[in-house]
Amino acid sequence: xxxxxxxxxxxxxxxxxxxxxxxxxxxxxxxxxxxxxxxxxxxxxxxxxxxxxxxxxxxxxxxxxxxxxxxxxxxxxxxxxxxxxxxxxxxxxxxxxxxxxxxxxxxxxxxxxxxxxxxxxxxxxxxxxxxxxxxxxxxxxxxxxxxxxxxxxxxxxxxxxxxxxxxxxxxxxxxxxxxxxxxxxxxxxxxxxxxxxxxxxxxxxxxxxxxxxxxxxxxxxxxxxxxxxxxxxxxxxxxxxxxxxxxxxxxxx
Numbered sequence: 058x059x060x061x062x063x064x065x066x067x068x069x070x071x072x073x074x075x076x077x078x079x080x081x082x083x084x085x086x087x088x089x090x091x092x093x094x095x096x097x098x099x100x101x102x103x104x105x106x107x108x109x110x111x112x113x114x115x116x117x118x119x120x121x122x123x124x125x126x127x128x129x130x131x132x133x134x135x136x137x138x139x140x141x142x143x144x145x146x147x148x149x150x151x152x153x154x155x156x157x158x159x160x161x162x163x164x165x166x167x168x169x170x171x172x173x174x175x176x177x178x179x180x181x182x183x184x185x186x187x188x189x190x191x192x193x194x195x196x197x198x199x200x201x202x203x204x205x206x207x208x209x210x211x212x213x214x215x216x217x218x219x220x221x222x223x224x225x226x227x228x229x230x231x232x233x234x235x236x237x238x239x240x241x242x243x244x245x246x247x248x249x250x251x252x253x254x255x256x257x258x259x260x261x262x263x264x265x266x267x268x269x270x271x272x273x274x275x276x277x278x279x280x281x282x283x284x285x286x287x288x289x290x291x292x293x294x295x296x297x298x299x300x301x302x303x304x305x306x307x308x309x310x
Contacts, residue, residue: 094179102185113152124151133163135240136269143263149218149281156271205302229272
């Protein structure tokens with residue numbers, strides 16, 4: 058009788074775990090899917106100075122549960138760190154697109170951070186023509202700067218998540234030169250260091266960049282339309298100079 062009771066008890070426990078485990082596995086699988094960055098890169102980039110990259114994460118952007126940041130690096134490059142892009146729920150979606158320099162290509166790593174579940178990682182390989190990180194700038198690279206622009210969709214609807222495009226005329230120089238198979242510094246870096254996004258007085262996003270970002274950076278990011286307001290984008294270079302663009306938002310009723 059004792060052995061029979063043990064057997065029945067064990068059978069009940071096994072049965073309960075058999076019912077629970079699939080739900081746990083499904084929950085883990087769902088969590089993994091919501092923390093998997095979609096990385097869009099060309100298989101082969103023809104221009105090493107302007108490798109196009111778009112990253113997005115299919116994830117909630119609620120006040121208590123959202124994607125805080127996406128950081129991009131390519132360890133085989135002379136300037137491996139490409140930038141970190143900080144988001145808030147006001148973005149409505151975690152997504153960014155920009156162009157970067159690459160020396161020889163390799164594995165692009167994206168490290169994201171979820172406000173509730175912490176860090177997660179995604180990778181994607183890209184091949185490029187050599188020389189992107191050491192291409193010498195033209196003589197006027199440090200003279201052409203400013204003219205910030207915002208391109209915002211016309212007549213958006215309240216609650217809609219739209220794509221905003223921003224651009225500033227500014228050179229990008231890593232200051233590196235390839236000599237005898239090694240990268241050496243010949244001159245100071247020169248680049249757009251930071252881009253700040255405000256909706257009225259609320260800070261929506263902050264993009265921290267490096268000299269590995271392409272010249273005249275064009276950056277695309279999402280914004281959730283909540284009503285009338287003023288969108289403001291501020292660019293700051295590594296010498297502390299600032300440029301600002303402003304765009305009124307007038308959604309459809």
